[in-house]
Amino acid sequence: MQTPPNPDSGALLFSQMLEILINGLARGSVYALVALGYTMVYGILGMINFAHGEIFMIGMFAAVFALGAMGSAGLVAVGITLPLAILLAMALSAGFGVMNERIAYRKLRGAHLLAPLTSAIGMSIVLQNFVMLSVTKGKVDFPRAVAQPLANTTWSLGPVQLTALQAVIFATTFALMCGLFWLVQRTRLGIALRAVAQDRTMASLCGMKVDRLIAFAFALGSALAAAAGAMVAMYQGVLRFDSGYMIGLKAFTAAILGGIGNIPGAVLGGLIIGLTEDLTSYTIKSEWKQTTAFAILILVLWLRPRGLLGERVADKV
Amino acid sequence: MHKFRTILTAAFAVGALLGCQKKENTLKIGLAGVQTGPDGEIGTAPIRGSQLAIDEWNAKGGVLGLQIEAVSRDDEGKANQAVAVAQELVAAGVKAVIGHFNSGCSLPASEVYHQAGIVQITPASTNPQVTERGFNQTFRLCGRDDQQGDVSAKFAFDSLELSKVAVIHNKTAYGQGIAEVFRKTFEAKGGNVSLFDGLASEEMDFRATISAIQKSGAQAVFFGGMYNQGGPFYNQLRQAGFKGAFLGGDGIYDGELIKTVGAKADSVFITFGPDFMATESAKPFLAAYKAKFGQDAGGYAIYGYDAANILLEAIQKAGTTDADKVSQTLRSQSWKGLTGDAEFDAKGDLKKANYVIWTIREGAFAVR
The missing domain is CATH 3.40.50.2300 (Response regulator)
Structure with missing residues (x-):
């Protein structure tokens, strides 16, 4: 039996709070990655991509199947297979993202706002059912051989215990976000994306291939969601065809909270929601975490109707 | 193009109507429960178990001289879907229902069956409230929470x-x-x-x-x-x-x-x-299940099988599909099944549930 910890001891409480912070940040950085996809599509089209959660879910499945295939082909070194699986998942999901744009958005570009919105919801249902019927309606387990060693490896940073699993999540998220900021702020492609976001007509008059750039934004967002999916699959241990629903909803909320259309805002929103949820679970009750997360959202929207960082319109992509 | 579509739609509609015109010389039994979604895997098992029992009865000549037609519906484990499924089953003219799986589905669905006067046996819903509302024709072949x-x-x-x-x-x-x-x-x-x-x-x-x-x-x-x-x-x-x-x-x-x-x-x-799976008497059932569905029967399949057998036996014995008479018959005696002898109390619960x-x-x- 475990020896019950003494809740009065301040040092212990401090280290537990740090642990909660780490857990919350891990959860939040995943929300942030998914939220980036929502925010980019909104920035460029002014629409919400409701199939984004499903792209995330496809990323989960792709990563697991890639790992399974590599495992049966004899490749077992986690240091090689895991990054490879994440990259494969990103590529596949990017493909699905582009397809989603082609089918649900491009044809309806001039239509009423509700048309692409509805077609995206339709896409979401189609993709979910496609995976359910063609893969499995049951759950799929993330390969234990990959997740277990990562979960059991822990590093102590002062009073905090960080598992390799969490380290992978932080490192990957951080690298991808830096990459995205660099791409959007420092490259010609990024400038083109921002130009399309600011004024689509003007951008096309200047000779930019608007359709291609929009498809590229979808691909980019989808690849980020797939990376998040691969990591969530690893972190939770199980995945199912409807796994994208909840996270999609939370990430969407995060994007709104941070100011939809704003890239740093999506990251900030994701981290705030992840931290709020875990702090609520720990200090109050898990039952309340939805309530506090959304209460914060409402409060922020009262004070800043365009979200926390929503005013800097020039940055939106 | 538009004309073509209209014609096509009309053709489909007529086809669907014709499909409904089938002659009613079968006894319809509803099999309701979650078959997709989170609990899809676990919830399909009792439905398949019931299906197996119904197939066996049909091979023996059916019940009351009628062939039995299983009408299977998926409630997705959702309460609102369960109500829709229940209404569909009632409209389809089922005489009894085996289901639902989740308590959250059985609770609202049983209201519909109660109002329509249809016998319901759930093989898995364990929430106490399922049988606590004085519904005369609601039964369960499992324990309570x-x-x-x-x-x-x-x-x-x-x-x-x-x-x-x-x-x-x-x-x-x-x-x-x-x-x-x-x-x-x-x-x-x-x-x-x-x-x-x-x-x-x-x-x-x-x-x-x-x-x-x-x-x-x-x-x-x-x-x-x-x-x-x-x-x-x-x-x-x-x-x-x-x-x-x-x-x-x-x-x-x-x-x-x-x-x-x-x-x-x-x-x-x-x-x-x-x-029950280890008992000698369950072996033929397990073998038949595996042969038909290509999967081992989960722990719940046997409850679906028993529920169907007990229901059909009670209908046979009552000599009618009238819900009150069948309910009365169900309460009147002990029923032999693979899960042991089942006896229902006044509420419709098993007298002896052995967890x-x-x-x-x-x-x-x-x-x-």
Whole structure:
């Protein structure tokens, strides 16, 4: 039996709070990655991509199947297979993202706002059912051989215990976000994306291939969601065809909270929601975490109707 | 183009109408329950079990001289869908329903069956309220959460000698129901429930809750929920260094749980009916199930099989499909099934529900 910890001891409480912070940040950085996809599509089209959660879910499945295939082909070194699986998942999901744009958005570009919105919801249902019927309606387990060693490896940073699993999540998220900021702020492609976001007509008059750039934004967002999916699959241990629903909803909320259309805002929103949820679970009750997360959202929207960082319109992509 | 579409639509509509014109010389039995979604796997098993029983009856010549037609419907494990399914079944003219699986579905659906005067036997809904509303024609061929949570709490206190347990549920009628009964019994025995909390049934990251469990000083965790969450919850508990027992109800009794937690999972204790699968009389059923569906029958399939057999036997014996007469017949005697002798009380519950404690041994469920 475990020896019950003494809740009065301040040092212990401090280290537990740090642990909660780490857990919350891990959860939040995943929300942030998914939220980036929502925010980019909104920035460029002014629409919400409701199939984004499903792209995330496809990323989960792709990563697991890639790992399974590599495992049966004899490749077992986690240091090689895991990054490879994440990259494969990103590529596949990017493909699905582009397809989603082609089918649900491009044809309806001039239509009423509700048309692409509805077609995206339709896409979401189609993709979910496609995976359910063609893969499995049951759950799929993330390969234990990959997740277990990562979960059991822990590093102590002062009073905090960080598992390799969490380290992978932080490192990957951080690298991808830096990459995205660099791409959007420092490259010609990024400038083109921002130009399309600011004024689509003007951008096309200047000779930019608007359709291609929009498809590229979808691909980019989808690849980020797939990376998040691969990591969530690893972190939770199980995945199912409807796994994208909840996270999609939370990430969407995060994007709104941070100011939809704003890239740093999506990251900030994701981290705030992840931290709020875990702090609520720990200090109050898990039952309340939805309530506090959304209460914060409402409060922020009262004070800043365009979200926390929503005013800097020039940055939106 | 538009004309063509209109014609096509009209053709479909006419086709659909013609399809309904089939002559009614069959006895329709509704098989309702979750077949897709989170509980899809576990919920399909009893429906297949019932289907098997119906096939056997049809091979023997049916019931009351009529062939039996199974009308299977998926309620997706959702309450509103369950009501829609129930209305569809009533409209389709079923004479009785076997289902639903989830308590959250059986509760609203039974209102529809009650109003339509249709016999309902659920093979798996364990929430006490299912039979507590004075519905004369609602039956269940399984135990109740108050029995189940009770057995688990007594086992935790008496056999495992635990004094402090965290109780976590999935906020559903089933999960929260069983968790509340566990808490009541455990506290009545003098135990301490150090944390009582719920997580949405889609949630798969339990780490913050686990920190709270550890903070509360719990020696063990009771989980009121389903296998799809139970597996990752158990794994994450162990990853966080929590070594105490993991208790749960029949919702986590599914082979998929073992696939997630691994064959070496220790200290998992589940309440479920006695081990009927190992009995000699169940062998033909198990073989037939595997032959027809290409899968081993999960623990629930046998309940669906028995429910269908008992229902059809009662209809045969009553000589009518009239709900009141069939209900009366169901209560009047003891019914032989693979799950033992079933006797229904005035509420429609089994007079004797025998939950036992199961655990995971060598990669399979085994009675402790």
